[in-house]
Amino acid sequence: MPVTSRARVADLDVALADWQAAGLNVPPVARAHKLAVLSKASVRRVVGRMTAGDLVAFHATLCRVYCPSLK
Numbered sequence: 553m554p555v556t557s558r559a560r561v562a563d564l565d566v567a568l569a570d571w572q573a574a575g576l577n578v579p580p581v582a583r584a585h586k587l588a589v590l591s592k593a594s595v596r597r598v599v600g601r602m603t604a605g606d607l608v609a610f611h612a613t614l615c616r617v618y619c620p621s622l623k
Contacts, residue, residue, distance in 0.1 A: 554583045555600075566613050570603035582606075584613045 557578045560567055564585035571579050576599065602610065 553587050555580045556583065557581075564613055564617065566606075566610050568602065568606045569609070570606050571600070573603050574606065575600040582610055584610060584617070 555568070557580055560581050562583065562585055564583070566582045566584055568574065568576070568580050568582055582602075
């Protein structure tokens with residue numbers, strides 16, 4: 553999924569609260585509605601990693617769309 557520093561614009565954008573702990577320089581938004589699959593060779597570098605708390609929030613957002621029976 554894309555992670556951007558642009559302001560939240562879609563209902564499925566997730567603001568990452570622990571962005572500094574994730575190793576990022578600015579507060580980002582993860583765009584849960586724009587998932588993509590990349591090969592490892594396509595990834596040039598890792599700039600940060602989501603914390604457990606942000607992963608829970610992101611997972612909840614994904615489940616609103618893709619797991620409606622689990623609500």
